[in-house]
Amino acid sequence: MIDDDGLEELATEELAKDYTSAETDDVAGAKIWSVYVSEAEKYDQALVESWTSDMAGLLIFAGLFSAILTAFLIESYKTLMPDSDEEMVHLLTQISKQLSGIANGSSIDALPPPPFDPPMSSLVCNLLWFISLGLSLSCALIATLVQQWARDFKHKSEMRSAPVVRARIFAYLYYGLRRFNMHSAVEAIPLLLHFSLVFFFMGLVAFLVPVNDAVMILSLLLLGLTLTVYITLTIFPLFSFDSPYRTPLSSGLWRGMQYLKGTWRGRHDMRSRPRDSMVDTMNKIAVRDSKQRTIRDHRALCWTVRSLADDFELEPFLEGIPDVLWSTRGRRKAYDQHLKVLLRNPEVRLLSRLQNFLRGCDSDLLPQEIKNRRRITALKALWAIATLPHDSGVSLEPLEPFDFTVFSLVLPTALPFKVAYYQVSADAVLQLNAVLALLRGVHDINHGYLDEGQRKAWDTYSRLSPHDLSFRLEEIVARLNRLPRRFMQASSDREIVEQLGDLAGHLPHDVVENVWRTSCVETLNSLKSALIRMEHDIFVSFMIDAATLESWPYEFETTRKIFDIDGSSISVDMAETFSTAFDSIVSEQTRRQSYSPHADEILAILLDICGKAMADDVAYYPLNLTNYLMTQTASDSAVLKKCDNVWLCSCLTAELVARQHDSSPLSARVIEGMWRVAFKVAQHYLWPSQPHASSQTPHPYQRALEALHHAASPSHTKLSTTALIQTNILNAHSSTVQRRHKDDYNEAIYKIQTRILLKSRAMVDDSQSGDRDHAGSELSILDLRIAILSDFISGCAETNRLPYNALETAKILMNVLPCRPGVTASQQLYFAKSLHATFSDGLNDFAFDLMEELVTSQVFSAYWEGPKTWGTLHEYRWLDDPQAARTFYDWATRYIRICDKALRSSRWFNTFERLDEIRESVHIDLAD
Template sequence: MSMKAEDNEVSADSYQPAKYDDPSAKFWSAYLSKAQKYDKALAQNWKGDMDSILIFAGLFSASVTAFIIESYKNLTPDPNVTSVALLSQISQQLSGISNSSAVLQNNLPCGSQAEFTPSIPALVCNILWFLSLSFSLACALSATLVEQWTRSFLHATDKRAGSQDRARINAYLFQGLEKFGMPTVVEAIPTLLHISLFLFFAGLVFFLLPLNAALGYLVLAVMVICCALYLLITLLPIIYHDCPYRTPISSTWWRILQIFGLLKHEDPDGIVQPLTCSMSEARELEATEITEQRDNRDFKVMSWTIKTIREDSEFEAFVEIIPNIVAGLDYSSKLLLHRLLHHEDIIIKLGYRIPQLLATCNSGVLESRISQKRAITCITAMWSLTMMSMPSDNKPIVYSPRSSLRFTEDTLELLNGVQRDLSSMHDYVASTTAVIGRGLLDMHVNRIVGFQDQLSALVDSAARDAKSDMTYDWKSQELHRQQHIINGLYRQSSLLERYLAAHQKLNTAMPYVMMEAISQHHSRLFSIISSQNPVELDLLQSTVESLDTFKIILNNAGFSLTLDYIADILSSTSLPYEPFNTIRRVFFRIDFTLPVDPANQHRFVAYLDKAFELGLSEPHKLLLNIVDILLDMTRALTDIACLRNTKAIISKYSRLFSRDTAAKALSRIDAILEFEEPSYPPPLDIFTMHLYADTRIDK
């Protein structure tokens, strides 16, 4: 009976379960879909390998056969040589016929002398070539059988109608495939062809040596080189797991070295352990293990990816996943984003590419829906990248701190332009401009810290030089330059102070441009001081005082930036994007040991009152978390009137809900008032304090 008849008989007589017979059919379908996809890919790979082997084995066998046809003649006597020998003997006999019969009898050949013995090179050559042909044919036969077995394996899982039966048959056959080592057999088949090839080359050497020794040794040298290269590419993937070269016996050598315990692996903690996995698993382990080499590979391939992305829509899809990466726990991915933010190539640098993508939302070319979606994608990515925290080496950069910036002042103007064109972006823009502004302030604060650290060393040096009564010989031109820089510094500082005193918004580029100008003046002064020997004490003292003043201005700017964001929260009908994390980031670097402008203190008290009032309403429960930050900001209050009003506000609202931060704030305020005020405050002040609280709360 044929195979087809057997299949038909099985189909006719066997039980074919319907889907409703087993409610687990869909359950098994999940496994079957994955298994069939894997099996087909495996079979396709095997088929491709076997097809290539069959083609090469066929051509190679034909070539070896042609050589064998020529070489096997050396194993038997040559009839032509025998005929020539006989004719030569007959000729000798005829020429000597006149001699006596005894002499003629002595010249007759003996039968023992006519026996033939093949030469050793001919014998070895034919042995090697016949073995080569045998291995080649065995390889072709094995490849044919593997293709047949693969087709049978795939066909066996499709004979049943029910998915649960097909899944179980598939699992049964696949386990048998692993049990009997079919993957190992498939991997070993090319070895037969390789052995056949080397046997052929060895036989070729013995074939050529009797004919021409020089040619034979030349082929021998080529063969030795090929064997050495073959051994090299066999061992290379064992030593270097990323090596693309390998041979069928590489896995064999891997297992041998494992048996002798010669394969070791050092994990990221520096612990050396023996490798017990397969070669492919070791390669995957080294590729995915958290190492500095892996981070460098990630950076290289992602840089190439971004560089090849030219379409805005493709880059938008890339930018869209950035917030999820920043919010995740994978530090390596965050490090990758950080390096891409500061890439030297402007085409790859995310700090440039993302604002450029956001600028397309203002072009008027995109539809409103697409423009809004792209704007949200870019703005949320910029917010996430600015909020992303990375470990610092705690070494302030003095001369080039702008390299630490993730987004520059121009980004603020771009965001404001997007907000003007797309009013729905206000909540996103408010949070993003706040954290970018805080980043710019942090840059200037870090620069001041760097200047102060280095100037402190110069101050000590200048103090020692002053005791030695050293004379100063300053040129008038140099003094004029110093005075010009100092005048420009005072002028820029005055402009910035007036800008902040007017309570203008800090979400624009203008104040940060003025801060950068002040920092540049400080850099010039620092360069002059560093080049002086000895140091001019007056210039040094002026620079130190200017840095202290600038630090206070920056701290007030940070406080104002926080108040501006609080005002956005309180005045908006909906909460801005990530309000709690944003205000925490903006508030975090405020130095409460430095004085805060009284006008900002009064603004803060007003916002605190409104935040308490809104925080008690049901739709604004989230504001209570922000109220905790506001209560912590009471550390900045030094104005007596502000302290009294703040105490009244907290006391009034603390009766409605209990929060630990409120109690701590009250204790802190009471301690300050007790120190600053007499034991009994004036009655008018008490009346004003209660009147303010009652009016604001019970209105």
């Protein structure tokens, strides 16, 4: 049993544990409460300071007012007592009468003094003034107390330093203020002084009643005017919440009105009673989306920019521009009009300020770190502003006039990487902005100023006078002259500018107006083509500059989408620009002896545009495509993943045709590049989940086979590539996607069949096999796949050296073969004799590796699954011709016997064990 002392000790221990646990929890929450303390301290500090300053002003006014009022009271309170001078006059009068009576011998009784009755005006005056004095002194007293309470509140809240304790003291004291309505009490204190002042004026009127009617009326008018103004100031903020005028009665009157409204609505729904204060209502109105708010925002931002006198003040504002226009999720549209106002307002001149800010970065007075930081800030702001859409939503908001020399002062290559990272994107978007502005101007003129014969579809447009059209042409010429010097340098482009200048300067006085208008339209159309070509040049320059950087430039993907370059809408002539850019980047990356990941992506983008623009036409194929494909880092590149592989094959075919009689290693490298492209396409057929891009037409493959057949390169470089391209044609023919090109593929397959039959007949004795398969006049897709594999295997024995990437090629050829019967006897025999010719004597690593690929592929998957499954897989065995099976069995028996001793302890032992299993399966089939 536990006695009372034991229970007390146990309770004490439990309390101590709870306290310790709570204390530990408080320490863990110190960071959270410190945030509350920080915010509460700001609020309470502002509240205490406002109360203290308000009370100080009230004390000063109350003191001065009380002193003045006391001076008036000194004079006015006398009117409440009998006048001593009147009493003296009364006594003297009484004495005079008595002396006169004595002289006459008569007696005169003493008259009592007249009763004293203060006038009503004096009573009212003194009553009001004494009330006023009392209110004034009470106001001073309460103001003094409020100052003391505020200091005491501040002192108590700062006594403790621990965040949790201090936070709870803050909360305890603050909610005490709310509980006892101290906010309302402090707001009511000035009312005492206001009432005191009103009572003073009312007493002043009463004081002047017996003095002078005119002065009294004037004072009464002043009192009425004061009360009217006070009442107006009290009521006005109830209807205009942005009014700076208010009195302490305004808040009370507002609460009363809200209470009445709530009471009326509360008859139907108690929850509908409004509880917002005047400040809450003002906050809601201030942030409510409206036309007035937009106008206020515009004015505020314009004033802000005008007030930023130097670059140090302007920098923080510029830093915020990209964030209000762009986010990680894309464009923000809320501030588009705000920025446009800043750009269009002639008093703000934000674009001019930005240019001057960027020029100031080249000052020698600034440290290099500050220069770089300011340049980056300006470039980010310019990039964001240049991407603003036009009000029409068709193009960008034109930034004119913009001085592009701010970029030419320092080239990107001479800038630090962090700065060049931003300048590349900003320069590209600004140039695009200028070109799109010109295109929009040309578009508007072409659609608005055509002559009557040409503007049938544009009757809704107003036709301006020749003078107005000439003025618009002069504007376009001025814009063209402001472009960077590297633009409009071609002779044809300069002629267009000169023609526009001549047309703008020579109005149609001596020529027919329609002829002049037609000349304007034709010249503008030529200019439009030049501007589109210029847009492509800007994009290409951006890509080349981006590839030279160490990583992606600033907002690369967004900048690329802004250009909106679609290869399908680009002519073949313009596609040459992108092909040349590809060659330039490859040359630069080759010089560096490495391909950066982002440069590889850029090359894929350029080639993808070329492929869509040229389609089957490869008049401007990239000259460095082979060099790119043969680099080690490009083996699994973005180009092969994203670009049309068939078009890439067409490019390489065109280059191979150009080198048809060239037996140098360069021709062999082209063929090796073709192998890489064909290998990627074949991989996609085997593993469709891999990224792949390919067209449907078989014509590029046919041209590639013809070029390979006539190429002067050694056969070992052509064998693997030819086999893969033939396999890809068969794969595409089997795909349901290619049905609309079925006839074209049938023609391509017929040509493959013709070549294969010639080779197979040279090895197979037609007298033995021709009767069984109709002399091999027609081959199925399965026959062709077996024949291509047989041709490749036999070619490995015919060449003096191994074919290019022979094992990778063999793996593709073997794994695309379905395991099923139906192969003609001649192709079975061709396959068996190809194995006999290739693997009869060679004891080398390549032969063993190739054999490993063969026995583990789908070709013999039905022959080595084991005795338990022979019965179920027997129907999938395709080597069913007795002569072919006997040839295969004899070869396998001889080959295993030759290699047996050498392979017992090697890594290929399992491979030959499986070959032996396949040989036994073939033997069983022969016995059956």
